[in-house]
Amino acid sequence: MSKGVIKKALGALVALGILALLVLLSIQSINEDLRISKSDMGMSNDLSYKEKRAASTSRMSAVRIVSMTSDGSGMSSMSGTYVTVMGRYYVLTVMHGIAGPCELTKIIVEDVYYDCIKYITVDSLHDYAIMEVEKIFSRHPISIILDTPLIQSSSGRHSSVLANVYYTGFPNAMGPFTVRGHIMGYDAFGSKNIYILSYAWMGASGSGVFNEDAKLIGYVIALDVGKTEDGVQVLENVVMVGSSKNINWSPLFKEFYE
Known part of the structure; x- marks a missing residue:
C-alpha cells in the first residue's frame, strides 16, 4: 500500500472522528435544551442559564429507590441518578442502601414503580452501586460518555x-x-x-x-x-x-x- 493511500485513509478516519464528535456535541446540546424545557416549570426566573441547566439536569435524572431484605423484615429508601450508555439504562446509587436482591429493589418515579433488571456493580470501598433498569420515560438520563x-x-x-x-x-x-x-x-x-x-x-x-x-x-x-x-x-x-x-x-x- 502506497504512502498516498495510507495518508488518505488516515485523513478519512480523522474526518470521521471529527464528524462523530460534532454529532455527539449536537446531541448533548439538544439533550440539555430538552432537560431545561421539561423541568422549567416552577423553577426560579432569577437563575442564570448555567444554573438552570445544572438544576434541570439534576432534577430530570433523579429517581428514588427502595430495597427490601430477602425476608421482608426491613426496607431502605434512597436516591439515585438515571444514566445511559449504548442504548441501555442504569441507576447509580449508594451501596449502603442496597438491602436485598435485585428483584426486591424498585425504582420509583412519580408514584410509578420500575424494575431492577440486575445489579452491575456493588462497590463497598467507594460505597456505590449500579443497577440496570427499565427505560423510564418521565426521566431524562445523563450520558455516561458526555456528562461524567x-x-x-x-x-x-x-x-x-x-x-x-x-x-x-x-x-x-x-x-x-x-x-x-x-x-x-x-x-x-x-x-x-x-x-x-x-x-x-x-x-x-x-x-x-x-x-x-x-x-x-x-x-x-x-x-x-x-x-x-x-x-x-x-x-x-x-x-x-x-x-x-x-x-x-x-x-x-x-x-x-x-
Whole structure:
C-alpha cells in the first residue's frame, strides 16, 4: 500500500472522528435544551442559564429507590441518578442502601414503580452501586460518555473549592427536592470524597451531585458527624460526597458486548 493511500485513509478516519464528535456535541446540546424545557416549570426566573441547566439536569435524572431484605423484615429508601450508555439504562446509587436482591429493589418515579433488571456493580470501598433498569420515560438520563468525568481532564477544575454544586434527592422519602451548595474541600487522602456545604438527610444518599457545567462530579454518601460537649451531633449541612472519578464505568460497556 502506497504512502498516498495510507495518508488518505488516515485523513478519512480523522474526518470521521471529527464528524462523530460534532454529532455527539449536537446531541448533548439538544439533550440539555430538552432537560431545561421539561423541568422549567416552577423553577426560579432569577437563575442564570448555567444554573438552570445544572438544576434541570439534576432534577430530570433523579429517581428514588427502595430495597427490601430477602425476608421482608426491613426496607431502605434512597436516591439515585438515571444514566445511559449504548442504548441501555442504569441507576447509580449508594451501596449502603442496597438491602436485598435485585428483584426486591424498585425504582420509583412519580408514584410509578420500575424494575431492577440486575445489579452491575456493588462497590463497598467507594460505597456505590449500579443497577440496570427499565427505560423510564418521565426521566431524562445523563450520558455516561458526555456528562461524567470520563472525558474530562484530570485537572480537577470541575471540583474546585467554593464552586457551586446542585443535587436532587428524596430525603425522608419526600421530594424530589433540589438543593444548592458549594464545595468546602476534600478528605485528607486526596479525591476519594468531596465535602460540600449544603443540606441532606436520610434518604438523600445516592443523589447525583452536579457542577455548574451540569457534569456529574459525585454522589451523596452521608452527613458528617461531630463531637460536642453533649455527645455526638449530626452536621446536616456538611455533606460527604463520593467522587465520580472513583466510579468504574467499564462493566457497563462490557455489558453491551455480552
